[in-house]
Amino acid sequence: xxxxxxxxxxxxxxxxxxxxxxxxxxxxxxxxxxxxxxxxxxxxxxxxxxxxxxxxxxxxxxxxxxxxxxxxxxxxxxxxxxxxxxxxxxxxxxxxxxxxxxxxxxxxxxxxxxxxxxxxxxxxxxxxxxxxxxxxxxxxxxxxxxxxxxxxxxxxxxxxxxxxxxxxxxxxxxxxxxxxxxxxxxxxxxxxxxxxxxxxxxxxxxxxxxxxxxxxxxxxxxxxxxxxxxxxxxxxxxxxxxxxxxxxxxxxxxxxxxxxxxxxxxxxxxxxxxxxxxxxxxxxxxxxxxxxxxxxxxxxxxxxxxxxxxxxxxxxxxxxxxxxxxxxxxxxxxxxxxxxxxxxxxx
Numbered sequence: 001x002x003x004x005x006x007x008x009x010x011x012x013x014x015x016x017x018x019x020x021x022x023x024x025x026x027x028x029x030x031x032x033x034x035x036x037x038x039x040x041x042x043x044x045x046x047x048x049x050x051x052x053x054x055x056x057x058x059x060x061x062x063x064x065x066x067x068x069x070x071x072x073x074x075x076x077x078x079x080x081x082x083x084x085x086x087x088x089x090x091x092x093x094x095x096x097x098x099x100x101x102x103x104x105x106x107x108x109x110x111x112x113x114x115x116x117x118x119x120x121x122x123x124x125x126x127x128x129x130x131x132x133x134x135x136x137x138x139x140x141x142x143x144x145x146x147x148x149x150x151x152x153x154x155x156x157x158x159x160x161x162x163x164x165x166x167x168x169x170x171x172x173x174x175x176x177x178x179x180x181x182x183x184x185x186x187x188x189x190x191x192x193x194x195x196x197x198x199x200x201x202x203x204x205x206x207x208x209x210x211x212x213x214x215x216x217x218x219x220x221x222x223x224x225x226x227x228x229x230x231x232x233x234x235x236x237x238x239x240x241x242x243x244x245x246x247x248x249x250x251x252x253x254x255x256x257x258x259x260x261x262x263x264x265x266x267x268x269x270x271x272x273x274x275x276x277x278x279x280x281x282x283x284x285x286x287x288x289x290x291x292x293x294x295x296x297x298x299x300x301x302x303x304x305x306x307x308x309x310x311x312x313x314x315x316x317x318x319x320x321x322x323x324x325x326x327x328x329x330x331x332x333x334x335x336x337x338x339x340x341x342x343x344x345x346x347x
Contacts, residue, residue: 092128092187093130093146093151093152093154094152094154095187095188095191096124096125096128096129096130096187097125097130097133097144097146097154097156098156098191099124099187099190099191099194100120100121100124100125100133100135100144101121101142101144101156101158102191102194102198103120103121103124103173103176103177103190103194104117104118104120104121104135104137104142104144105142105158105160106169106170106173106194106197106198107120107169107170107173108137108139108140108142108160109160109163110163110164110165110166110167110169110170111164111165111166111167111170111296111297111300112170112173112300113300113303113304113307114137114138114139114304114307114309114312114313115303115304115307115309116170116174117135117137117142118135118137120173120174120177121133121135121137121142121144122135123177123180123181124177124180124190125146127180127181127183128187130146130151131148131151132146132147132148132151133145133146134146137312138311138312138315139162139304139311139312139315139316140159140160140161140162140315141157141158141159141160142157142158142160143155143156143157144156144157162315162316162319165296165297166200166202167296168200168202169197169198169200172197172200173194173197176190176193176194176197205245208241208245209238209241209242209245210238212237212238212240212241212244212291213234213235213237213238213241214234214237215237215290215291216233216234216236216237216240216287216288216289216290216291217230217231217233217234217237217287218230218287219233219286219287219290220232220233220283220284220286220287220288221287222287223283223286223287224280224283225279225280225283225284225287226279226280228277228278228279229278229279229280229283229284229287230287231277232269232272232273232277232278232284232288233269233283233284233287233288235268235272236265236268236269236272236284236288237287237288237291239264239268240261240264240265240288240289240291240292241291243260243261243264244257244261244291244292247260248260248261254322254323254326255322255326257326258292258323258326258327258330259326259327259329259330259333260330261289261292261327261330262289262292262326262327262328262329262330262331262333262334263330263331263333263334264330265285265288265289265292265330265331266285266330266331266334266335267334268288269281269284269285269288270334270338272284285331289327289331292323292327293323293324293327294319294320294323294324297316297319297320298316298317298320300316301313301314301315301316301317301319301320302317304316305317
């Protein structure tokens with residue numbers, strides 16, 4: 001019995017040793033045989049055996065194709081993508097700044113002072129939460145900027161030509177700014193109110209003509225004229241504003257229009273004086289010529305210079321002085337013609 005068991009154990013050990021030797025032989029002969037088989041079978045089998053023989057090349061090709069498809073998808077997505085719309089905060093900021101610019105435009109266009117324009121624009125910006133708003137105002141232009149780490153960058157410039165005075169619009173914008181500070185209006189209501197103020201009608205032509213006549217008569221009487229002189233000044237003032245509204249303003253420049261206005265007033269008053277209707281020629285001319293005097297621009301020029309706005313104050317002062325000189329030229333022109341024609345006998 002013991003011999004039989006020993007024989008069986010020896011057989012099992014021999015079998016295990018044979019299996020190990022066969023595996024080692026296969027491992028040694030595997031690469032050589034594979035290379036030979038690949039070289040022999042390559043031309044016959046075609047691309048299928050080539051892919052099996054070189055998997056790394058096949059993997060590189062697949063990676064290149066995948067990268068190309070990814071690039072095409074990215075390009076299509078970029079081409080189909082649209083720019084993102086501005087956020088509500090950015091839209092609200094632009095709306096506030098445009099409203100402030102519009103308010104400043106209305107004020108400056110209708111004869112307001114520089115400090116009033118800047119103060120109104122700053123109040124609108126601060127109330128609606130724009131801390132970086134900055135405005136630089138001249139007599140004929142507004143520069144507005146804003147922007148910091150938390151707010152969008154904004155810049156805008158508007159040119160406002162030097163024009164007449166409309167104090168009703170200035171008062172309406174001032175009232176609106178007070179209501180904004182009190183929190184009574186929203187930004188959409190502000191824009192609507194500003195549009196209404198901008199198209200606010202002025203005084204009618206009939207009212208302006210009558211006001212010119214009454215003002216001329218009152219100034220004539222104030223400066224020392226009598227009732228007859230005031231009546232002459234009333235008629236001259238009415239004729240003067242007919243000339244201003246229908247001839248000077250629509251067809252002539254400021255210099256030529258004021259020269260013509262001064263000459264017209266002097267000629268009418270001189271004729272009334274020579275006809276014996278008026279008694280004091282100087283008071284008649286002074287009173288009748290007052291509707292042409294730029295009182296509001298001259299006063300605003302002094303206020304701007306006093307507030308340190310020397311550029312705007314100087315421009316407005318020059319504009320007012322130009323009107324004064326033009327009126328004086330018209331008056332002197334008529335007196336010179338009468339003096340040459342009559343030799344100084346009548347005047």
